[in-house]
Amino acid sequence: MKAIVYNQYGTPGVLEEQELEIPALPPDRVLVQVHAAGVNPKDCLVRKGKFRLFTKKDFPKQAGYDFSGRVVEAGLRVDSVKPGDIVYGMLNGWKGASYAEYLVARPGELSPMPDNLTFSQAAAVPLAAQTALQALRDIGKIQGSHHVCINGASGGVGTCAVQVAKAFGARVTGICSSANTELVTRLGADHTLDYHSRNILEQDRKFDIFFDVFGNFTFKAVKQVLKPKGIYISTIPSPARFLKDLWHRIYPSGKKERLVVVKSRKQDLLFLKDLIEKGKLTPVVDKTFPIARAREAHTYVETKRARGKIVLSIMGS
Numbered sequence: 614m615k616a617i618v619y620n621q622y623g624t625p626g627v628l629e630e631q632e633l634e635i636p637a638l639p640p641d642r643v644l645v646q647v648h649a650a651g652v653n654p655k656d657c658l659v660r661k662g663k664f665r666l667f668t669k670k671d672f673p674k675q676a677g678y679d680f681s682g683r684v685v686e687a688g689l690r691v692d693s694v695k696p697g698d699i700v701y702g703m704l705n706g707w708k709g710a711s712y713a714e715y716l717v718a719r720p721g722e723l724s725p726m727p728d729n730l731t732f733s734q735a736a737a738v739p740l741a742a743q744t745a746l747q748a749l750r751d752i753g754k755i756q757g758s759h760h761v762c763i764n765g766a767s768g769g770v771g772t773c774a775v776q777v778a779k780a781f782g783a784r785v786t787g788i789c790s791s792a793n794t795e796l797v798t799r800l801g802a803d804h805t806l807d808y809h810s811r812n813i814l815e816q817d818r819k820f821d822i823f824f825d826v827f828g829n830f831t832f833k834a835v836k837q838v839l840k841p842k843g844i845y846i847s848t849i850p851s852p853a854r855f856l857k858d859l860w861h862r863i864y865p866s867g868k869k870e871r872l873v874v875v876k877s878r879k880q881d882l883l884f885l886k887d888l889i890e891k892g893k894l895t896p897v898v899d900k901t902f903p904i905a906r907a908r909e910a911h912t913y914v915e916t917k918r919a920r921g922k923i924v925l926s927i928m929g930s
């Protein structure tokens with residue numbers, strides 16, 4: 614099968630297309646023929662070696678976590694998924710494998726794909742939209758009465774977060790550049806703030822949830838725009854953040870700092886499928902590259918200028 618692999622950490626230039634054996638199928642997994650793979654900043658950070666503590670040095674490595682496709686075989690111990698099922702999902706952990714014609718996944722990492730999406734659109738959903746859902750619903754306990762601020766509202770996670778927050782009935786302020794004001798408004802934001810034209814924190818609105826998707830604020834700075842029980846949620850892990858997250862879980866009073874670490878869960882993918890089929894969440898795909906142009910896809914993600922998601926087409930979908 615065709616797959617994107619790399620033999621050392623480095624720039625997008627380390628990515629190469631190679632022929633590999635179709636992976637063996639353990640009894641508790643399913644074999645998926647991949648039609649499209651989502652490209653995420655995580656893929657680039659792992660490729661650069663930023664997480665080598667977890668990803669180690671055993672090369673060659675495959676890339677990619679998000680996928681959509683068709684189940685071709687289910688392991689002997691799997692009864693929830695069957696050959697022919699059309700699925701989407703995200704691989705948990707650090708071992709990438711979705712930029713390839715076939716992958717093996719746990720049944721709990723995938724679900725039936727939304728009926729109204731193409732494979733390319735569906736591959737754009739799992740990591741970004743589960744991050745948005747798990748941050749806003751599970752950590753932020755979002756309610757219809759809340760005012761939510763989303764920093765980085767025009768990117769992969771942000772475009773999902775604006776729509777997820779609106780689906781819960783919240784009022785949304787999206788922070789983006791002026792070039793993306795129209796997009797973020799179209800996705801449902803009630804207000805937008807252009808970070809080039811003003812100091813975002815010098816304004817009168819107070820937020821129940823400040824979701825710092827882009828990750829360039831600090832809890833200390835954001836406190837001034839949080840309501841008394843408001844919560845700041847970051848996507849950027851660090852040892853200090855893990856400690857503060859733990860502290861505010863144990864002592865959840867006053868203003869809080871939390872960290873989202875996305876996990877792929879069948880029930881969340883099903884929840885998102887429902888939102889998508891009801892028209893409450895539509896993935897925004899900026900560009901789709903053929904698998905052979907994975908290097909360009911990574912280079913584009915690294916500009917931090919993507920409007921929504923970048924996708925690799927594996928089966929020409």
Ligand SMILES: NC(=O)c1ccc[n+]([C@@H]2O[C@H](COP(=O)([O-])OP(=O)(O)OC[C@H]3O[C@@H](n4cnc5c(N)ncnc54)[C@H](OP(=O)(O)O)[C@@H]3O)[C@@H](O)[C@H]2O)c1
Nearest residue numbers: 654744765767768769770789790793827848873874875919
């Ligand atoms: N912890 C987790 O589980 C988790 C999960 C998912 C993602 N993440 C992390 O979350 C971050 C965002 O992910 P993503 O997929 O949304 O990234 P992305 O799609 O690459 O983000 C691109 C967006 O960033 C915006 N941006 C650039 N500079 C900005 C600035 N100074 N202020 C506000 N927005 C700015 C751009 O909008 P403009 O062009 O309008 O500026 C663009 O739309 C990444 O660091 C990623 O690694 C973490």
